Amino acid sequence: xxxxxxxxxxxxxxxxxxxxxxxxxxxxxxxxxxxxxxxxxxxxxxxxxxxxxxxxxxxxxxxxxxxxxxxxxxxxxxxxxxxxxxxxxxxxxxxxxxxxxxxxxxxxxxxxxxxxxxxxxxxxxxxxxxxxxxxxxxxxxxxxxxxxxxxxxxxxxxxxxxxxxxxxxxxxxxxxxxxxxxxxxxxxxxxxxxxxxxxxxxxxxxxxxxxxxxxxxxxxxxxxxxxxxxxxxxxxxxxxxxxxxxxxxxxxxxxxxxxxxxxxxxxxxxxxxxxxxxxxxxxx
Numbered sequence: 001x002x003x004x005x006x007x008x009x010x011x012x013x014x015x016x017x018x019x020x021x022x023x024x025x026x027x028x029x030x031x032x033x034x035x036x037x038x039x040x041x042x043x044x045x046x047x048x049x050x051x052x053x054x055x056x057x058x059x060x061x062x063x064x065x066x067x068x069x070x071x072x073x074x075x076x077x078x079x080x081x082x083x084x085x086x087x088x089x090x091x092x093x094x095x096x097x098x099x100x101x102x103x104x105x106x107x108x109x110x111x112x113x114x115x116x117x118x119x120x121x122x123x124x125x126x127x128x129x130x131x132x133x134x135x136x137x138x139x140x141x142x143x144x145x146x147x148x149x150x151x152x153x154x155x156x157x158x159x160x161x162x163x164x165x166x167x168x169x170x171x172x173x174x175x176x177x178x179x180x181x182x183x184x185x186x187x188x189x190x191x192x193x194x195x196x197x198x199x200x201x202x203x204x205x206x207x208x209x210x211x212x213x214x215x216x217x218x219x220x221x222x223x224x225x226x227x228x229x230x231x232x233x234x235x236x237x238x239x240x241x242x243x244x245x246x247x248x249x250x251x252x253x254x255x256x257x258x259x260x261x262x263x264x265x266x267x268x269x270x271x272x273x274x275x276x277x278x279x280x281x282x283x284x
Contacts, residue, residue, distance in 0.1 A: 031139050032114075035089060036061070037081045037104075038097035040260035041118050043069050044134045045095065047262065048144055051075070055091045068256045068264040083107040093137060121261020124186050124269070128152050130261055151263050158269070161189050166219035166279045168252070168272075169196035169208070171242075173224075173233035177208035184258055187265060188222065191272025214241050219279055221245045222252045249278070 035055045036042045042061040045054060046069045054076050060066045061073035079085055083104045086094060094108055094115045108115050116137050121127060128148035135144020168188050170178040177196070178184040180203045185195050196218045197208075221242065226234045245251050252275050257268040 032092035032137070033090070034093045034095060034138065035079060035086050035091040036095045037079060037086065038095060038100055038118070039066055040097060040121070040262065041095035041134075042073060043067060043260055043262045043264065044118070044131070045138070046072050047147065048131070048134055048140045049138050050140075053138065055089050056086075064256065066256055066259060068260075068262070068267075070256070083111070087111050087113065095134075095137070121183050122181055122186065123183070124155055124190055124261075124265060127261050127263065127265065131263070147263060151266065154266055155190070158190050159192065161192060161194070165192055165194050166276060167196050167199060167216075168193040168220045168222050169213055169216070169218035170222045171208065171213060171237070173231065173237065175207045175210060175213075175236055177202070177205065178222075179203050179205040183261060183265065184222070184254065187258060187268045188272055191269045192276035193220065193272055210236060210239060210241065220250045220252060220275055222254055225253055250275075 031050060031053050033055050034045055034049060034053050036045045036057050039058055039060040042057045045057065046061075056077040056079040057073050059078050059080060061076070061078065062070050064070040067073060079089070081101065081104065086104075086108060092114065094105075094113050096105055096115060096117045098117055098120045100117065105115050105117070118130060118134070119126075121130065128151050131144050131148040131151065132141070135141045135148075138144075170176075170184060170188075179197045180195065182205060185197070188195050196213075196216055197203075197205075200212070200216070202208075223237060226237065252271055255268070255271075257264050257271075
């Protein structure tokens with residue numbers, strides 16, 4: 001049931017209209033038992049691994065604000081990312097991210113466990129290679145190759161970005177804005193919008209002054225839903241100068257689909273594409 005739900009999510013994300021091809025039979029004893037201690041490797045494991053391969057996932061795996069597969073993750077144990085806990089669960093493979101705790105990873109390696117760190121995804125074009133890399137680690141190469149080819153076909157079908165495309169600005173709590181060298185930038189531009197940061201020559205992410213945002217008057221804001229309760233960092237999002245974006249439906253809310261370099265990021269591209277098409281329709 002978990003595999004079926006994950007496959008349906010993926011099929012909707014890439015709009016391929018068919019389920020994934022059934023891979024050749026691999027005996028369970030030949031497959032590595034896996035612990036994931038990173039949010040993004042959690043989701044890759046859920047998409048590619050057999051259920052009995054998964055020893056545990058990170059604590060963020062069940063957070064719907066962070067993980068696109070939070071519901072699927074509820075079927076599996078969680079780990080707190082500690083070396084002792086992970087070692088005692090006796091996995092064949094530990095999956096981590098580029099910035100996972102170095103001391104923990106060094107201890108796990110010292111104890112004889114295989115540890116693989118996945119890179120940070122900054123381009124949608126990187127996703128197919130990372131799917132295949134994960135497939136090799138999980139010994140699910142057939143399943144991974146099918147998924148990777150579907151992502152490649154979907155990306156190849158995206159229209160090219162035009163020089164007169166509407167402009168989007170990332171604007172998060174504390175006025176934080178994503179620069180060019182980010183997955184979010186690639187999602188926005190693949191979806192048919194230009195990133196204000198690129199227009200301003202801002203390659204790196206960082207704070208964008210409200211005055212600069214207003215003066216450049218982007219066509220759309222990419223932002224996030226506020227957390228429950230109050231937060232001074234989120235007060236800037238309620239400034240009257242930004243009210244017009246909410247009132248005219250010129251906002252795209254980044255979801256868990258924007259966080260990790262998985263096939264589910266293609267749903268974020270679709271969200272941007274719909275917003276871009278709505279803007280063009282209004283202009284006509």
